[in-house]
Amino acid sequence: MTVSNILLSGVVGSTAYGLAHAGSDVDRLGMFAAPTEDLHGLHTPKESHVSTAPDRTVHEAAKWCRLALGGNPTVMELVWLPDELYEVRTPLGDELIGIRTTLLGAQRVRDAYLGYATQQFRKLQNRGDGTHTEQTAKRIAKHARHLKRLCTQGYELYADGRLTIRVDDPESYHRFGEQVAADPEAAQPLLRDFEERFAGTRSVLPDQPDERPAEAWLRRVRRHFYTEATTAAPA
Known part of the structure; x- marks a missing residue:
């Protein structure tokens, strides 16, 4: 190309x-x-x-x-x-x-990042309903890592107005992926926690860009x- x-x-x-x-x-x-x-x-x-x-x-x-x-x-x-x-x-x-x-606008950042994270959670649930092959487990783990990253980066952007691309403690993301691959519902507490963080935090961003x-x-x-x-x- x-x-x-x-x-x-x-x-x-x-x-x-x-x-x-x-x-x-x-x-x-x-x-x-x-x-x-x-x-x-x-x-x-x-x-x-x-x-x-x-x-x-x-x-x-x-x-x-x-x-x-x-x-x-x-x-x-x-x-x-x-x-x-x-x-x-x-x-x-x-x-x-x-x-x-x-x-950046607070409302759009919150809606976009939490929206994408929720989509990832739905994918986890849907994949968890099928045959649990090794390939399926890898895909679930990948979606789980994306879910955690979207929540973490989105909250940082919303709360502090900056975006750190490289995640802290990558190994914790891999562990989280493995946990969710074993039980997709294990991702729900993290998603709920970040929903509460967004709701309880006053953003440094203007409401709209x-x-x-x-x-x-x-x-x-x-x-x-x-x-x-x-x-x-x-x-």
């Missing part, structure tokens, strides 16, 4: 979290800018490009901003990565990192990638 005008790109997923094991896939996430001229026609450019082997997802800048402003946990990682995990980092990408806190810095940044991106069309002089 070849995508031009990459603004930011880096390693995300289990490798970034510190939860990877031998044989884990390396996931990459990025953002690109479509040529501004291409946005003016009948058919707008594709907004996302996804590939496997290697696993890579790249979103167009406007789509990335919309997802981030909605509190999407996956895209949010891109502007909070440790420096060593960035593979492409441009001046415009640095500008976006500089306004990352303006993308401020779209103005993202709007201004995106307009700078459009100006940067605008090339005026040239026309042939009349004969």
Whole structure:
């Protein structure tokens, strides 16, 4: 997959979290800018490009901003990565990192992170109802680790306004995954605990994100990638 005008790109997923094991896939996430001229026609450019082997997802800048402003946990990682995990980092990408806190709103962060964690719990319950093969147990453990990470990272973002990508004590996440693989309902106390933490904590974030810095940044991106069309002089 070849995508031009990459603004930011880096390693995300289990490798970034510190939860990877031998044989884990390396996931990459990025953002690109479509040529501004291409946005003016009948058919707008594709907004996302996804590939496997290697696993890579790249979103167009406007789509990335919309997802981030909605509190999407996956895209949010891109502007909070440790420096060593960035593979492409441009001046415009640095500008976006500089306004990352303006993308955050308490309500959207809470709803997105707890919502994704609840989805993971439903997956655990559904997988626990079937035949318990070794492969099923691995999938349940993986979903359980994601559930705990989403709760932990989401609460930090909600309470303190920052996102730590690499988890503390990765081994505790693996132990939790094994416990839940044996009994999917073992994940419920953790989910309930974080629901209570969110409910009982006053967030440092405004209730809703401020779209103005993202709007201004995106307009700078459009100006940067605008090339005026040239026309042939009349004969």
